[in-house]
Amino acid sequence: MKHLSIIVPAGNAILDTIVGTHGLFKMANARQKQIGKAQEDIFDIDLVGISNEVVYNKGLFQVSPTKTIADIKKTDLIVVSGISGNIERELKNNAPFVDWIKRQRVENDAEIASLCKSAFIVAETGLLNGKNCATHWTVHDLFKQKYPQVNLIPEKIISEDNGIYSSGGAYSFLNLILYLIEKYYGRETAIWCSKVSEVDYDRSNQNQFTIFSGQKDHSDESIKEAQIFIEAHFEEKLSVEALANRFAISRRNFIRRFKKATLNTPLEYIQRVKVEAAKKSMESSTLNINQIMYTVGYNDEKAFRNIFKKYTGLSPIEYRRKYNREMAFS
Template sequence: MNDTVEIAIASYPDVWRASVHGLTDMFAVAERYDRQQSAAQSRRLRVSHYETDAAYMVSKVFDTHPSEREGRPVAVVLPPAIGEELPFGERMGGFPEWIRGHHRSGAIICSACGGASLLAQTGLLSGRSATTHWLHGETIAKRHPDIRIDTDKMLLDEGDIITAGGMMAWTDLGLRLIDRLLGTSVMLATARFMLIDPGAREQSFYSKFIPRLDHGDTVILGIQHWLHGTDFRGVNIVVMAERAGLGERTFLRRFQKATGLNPTEYYQRLRIAKARDLLEQSDLSIEKIAWASGYEDTNAFRKVFRKIVGVSPGEYRMRFSIVGRQGDETEN
């Protein structure tokens, strides 16, 4: 196991530098707590900053671990913008392609607030849902009508892409990444030290879906990216294998080897992850959430949800909802 985990932060023109340095400090705190909690198996959390030069090429300008050999970042963060205009257009230089390249290599791509505009410019959000600051939602939606902008959500985590809402949502994004990369106990210790309320993020008390994206099998990674952006309709192993250009047996073997799960298990966990976000951040009924998560049979949805999460959808909502109690929360 590689004991160095690298997070790359895009310091694009007009980026809010307080968030760049705040994230860097947050990850340093997380590294310290990981070292305290897992002395024998602690990981180095490497943070790098990237800017564009005079020729608009992207290059590294800061590295918390400069003596380490170059590796592939496991996550790329696009922080909020502070300028009068959203990050978009030619002045972003090589950032869109740089981001796409890391996504192809298996990195988690993350944005906070206005950083969603730069993420939208890459095309990676096409056909997907994303959140951003409510002031920016209409602008981004008009510029990119193929993206479903939902500014009611604090954070949307689709496995390979995470978007966070308001100006200070970089703190939520940072804690989510720490939770995924270093674990819940390190995330909670970091939140306590920085006096940040982890709130509903304690959902990770229950087992959660953390997809493996850095396995190196580009064909399977392409299927994962496609699955994360689907509407959960009409997807099965035959469809996935055909899309991958592989025979079913070969596809099953390679998918299991790359992700650690068979395609059916992976897809179920992906749908349940979607349902958990809806239970936390919406007032939709259990039936509507089941449908939105790809389940036509609500009873089947409840059974799968309980099997994977450990509690019923209603119990989960009562514990983690951030929108108040709903009429169907007592349902199992």
Template sequence: MKSIKVAIVNYPTASQTAVHGLTEAMAIANTICAQLEVAVRFEVNTCGLDYLDTQEQAMVVVLPPCINDDFYMKENLPLYQYLSTMQQKGAVLASACAGAFILARGGFLDDKFCTTHWRLADSFRSTFPSVKLNENAIIVNEGNVITAGGLMAWLDLLFEVVSMFSSPTIAQRLSKEMVVDSGFREQRFYRQFVPKRDHGDELVVKAQDYLDANYAKPISVQAIAAHFFVSQRTLQRRFLTAVDFTIIQYLQRLRLHTACQLIELTGKAITEISYEVGYQDISAFRKVFLREFGLTPTEFRKRFSANRTNSEFS
């Protein structure tokens, strides 16, 4: 019988749902392994920062998601030393959501691809500019380091670890037993547009308010600049500095965000929604929607609509 020792680091502010959920789910995986006569068992140990035992060799060390940034934005040398020792002995380091910040801060993601929660992507990039971030990915497996994206992506991490150390069949059976979709997904399916409003530039706030009120109309940077009696260059520069988007990029995301809400909450036809948010060319709307979210408007509706029983999916 092969024992796979898994250490879950229960650091301060770690999500207890993930900590206990991983423990219980791996117990279910053990039951499935026994039923299918697979000679693998997952032995899970939860350890706080005061009980990081470098003598107890783990094959997988998991950094769960967290509920705020009090811990993952700070240095923790004893934890980095523990992770380094485990990795040198052959352990796979795995993180979910903001756990990637801990790995990156400790140098474990140098020259590697990774993912984290889409909402944290900008902060991650500015903090670790040399790390190769793919915020669209749910899972990035680099062999000895695995990162998972969203707050609930510990489930995806679970299936990835179970698949690696037992078999994909066990992982699939586990997902069915837990009634959790383990099929292909991307974080951009779920991404929302949350524009910055606390940047302190009054001109840009006024421009944002103008775009909020007029996004469905034909809009040019020239017209907005003239409305506020500034040059296009000045407006573009201040807008990009304040919100990290050009005006056209911001407008596009605002229109798509509104389109998503209409697709999710109403039974309006996709063509009607396209016109309502400012796209007169339905093919152009479908193309930009697919590029941004990885789904067509119709696929998005089937996945997320609050009115799934409505037959209007055109």
């Protein structure tokens, strides 16, 4: 029998990632025995904390870990439940997990899965350096700044790299847990769990949920002015050359400074601002796709469709059908 450690973070945690992970693995254990593919549970499951009792939401919720990290000498799979709130504060709250996770990986070859923003805890171990990782889209910029040696894959809901797994934001953790269930229990059981839990199976992209908000937490005032200008004139035809001239910066230096400050090239920033404006229009207006395309400064239908899909994972028609209020309820 393998051993599963579901981490119960100290401080602020996303309780659903603890309860949901525990529930799905228990369900998979029961299903394997029910269909005769196992005589005993595939995983012995423990909720693992720093202490024996963890209180959340000012005492509103309480979780009692079945074991502490001091109790667990060897584990096969570690699922790090989601954290919330101030990242730096939560990293301090959960610092004792870092060495324990690293030791389990190095000494016991444990596999590790981070859910949502708990990718920060795993990144603190150094085990993600040079590897791919996913996390919640709201902290992509912070993650890239804090861990430049990690290859963040912003569009992915699930990332796997040599036994280290990670999920995108919020309830996409369920997709990662089903992915792990497929690996350890087989696809038949994973699909059964997805149907019983009514979780969409094989979802892999989180771009459609992203709300782009340009990174302005930097000290380059000229670039900040350029960002504001782009956001105010997204409906116009904007070029990198014209923007560089407008702010009296050489084209090469403008691109370098823009990328350093915003983590996007100027062209990427222009495209993302235009796509975000198009998304908002598709969600709330009755304009057709071509009309929306023109209002955000595109004239080429194919180019608009390709750029839109690049940043959302959906075609304009698919996005509108899914998120426009009138179409969703028609």
